[in-house]
Amino acid sequence: MVIIIGNQKGGAGKSTLTLLLANYLVQVKKRKVTVIDMDYQQSIAQKFEKAKLLENPEPYEVIAASLDDYPAMEDLLYNSGEQVVLIDLPGKLDDDGLIPVFRSANLVICPFSYDEFSFNSTILFSVVLRKINPEVMLTYVPNRIKANVRYETQLEVDEQLQKLGSVTPVLPDRIDFQRTNTFQTPLSLIPAIRPVFEIIYQNHIAKPATP
Numbered sequence: 001m002v003i004i005i006g007n008q009k010g011g012a013g014k015s016t017l018t019l020l021l022a023n024y025l026v027q028v029k030k031r032k033v034t035v036i037d038m039d040y041q042q043s044i045a046q047k048f049e050k051a052k053l054l055e056n057p058e059p060y061e062v063i064a065a066s067l068d069d070y071p072a073m074e075d076l077l078y079n080s081g082e083q084v085v086l087i088d089l090p091g092k093l094d095d096d097g098l099i100p101v102f103r104s105a106n107l108v109i110c111p112f113s114y115d116e117f118s119f120n121s122t123i124l125f126s127v128v129l130r131k132i133n134p135e136v137m138l139t140y141v142p143n144r145i146k147a148n149v150r151y152e153t154q155l156e157v158d159e160q161l162q163k164l165g166s167v168t169p170v171l172p173d174r175i176d177f178q179r180t181n182t183f184q185t186p187l188s189l190i191p192a193i194r195p196v197f198e199i200i201y202q203n204h205i206a207k208p209a210t211p
């Protein structure tokens, strides 16, 4: 299946979430994963090359690609079968190259935070996505939530987003997120990320048991 991690807002946590989910699927769920890094900064691809240089084992392949490369890759992805293809998208919406990517997605994961600017870009992203792929499963992940802050708009925002998709439990704002790389997730993060990834996995990724 094809999962895209998107939101037009930079810094929402797309690349971080892509890495964490890739690690989780491989290490916990024993799934075969390929990551396609379409972010301009290619932060995941860079981490991957660095990990390779240090001779760490490669738990999955990371392919650096641009939106223009996608149509040529699409057919292969359709036949990905049991494999999970994760696509880290660039933070923009004004590129026709996104259309085939949006169209081929089975699931879209959208990290966001509870500030007004993030909400607006999250809604805009969702509207464009739905227009191109009305059937796609969509799930929102509140990210970088600070323990000591009361988010006045949280209930209201969740209510609006639930009209478009599902909203997972929140991911806290913690420094150890910044140590995530392509061969491991910091152990200290597991209790924080597990509830989020379990819900996403059970609801959207796990194959229903065949009778």
Ligand SMILES: Nc1ncnc2c1ncn2[C@@H]1O[C@H](COP(=O)(O)OP(=O)(O)O)[C@@H](O)[C@H]1O
Pocket (backbone or CB within 6 Å): 009, 010, 011, 012, 013, 014, 015, 016, 017, 039, 043, 091, 143, 144, 145, 171, 172, 173, 174, 175, 176, 177, 178, 179
């Ligand atoms: N929950 C979190 N807690 C702390 N830092 C985070 C968290 N999520 C992301 N970050 C950091 O925020 C920055 C932006 O995240 P990133 O995943 O690169 O966003 P995007 O890919 O959407 O631009 C990175 O330095 C990342 O390590």
Ligand SMILES: [Mg+2]
Pocket (backbone or CB within 6 Å): 014, 015, 016, 039, 041, 043
């Ligand atoms: Mg990124």
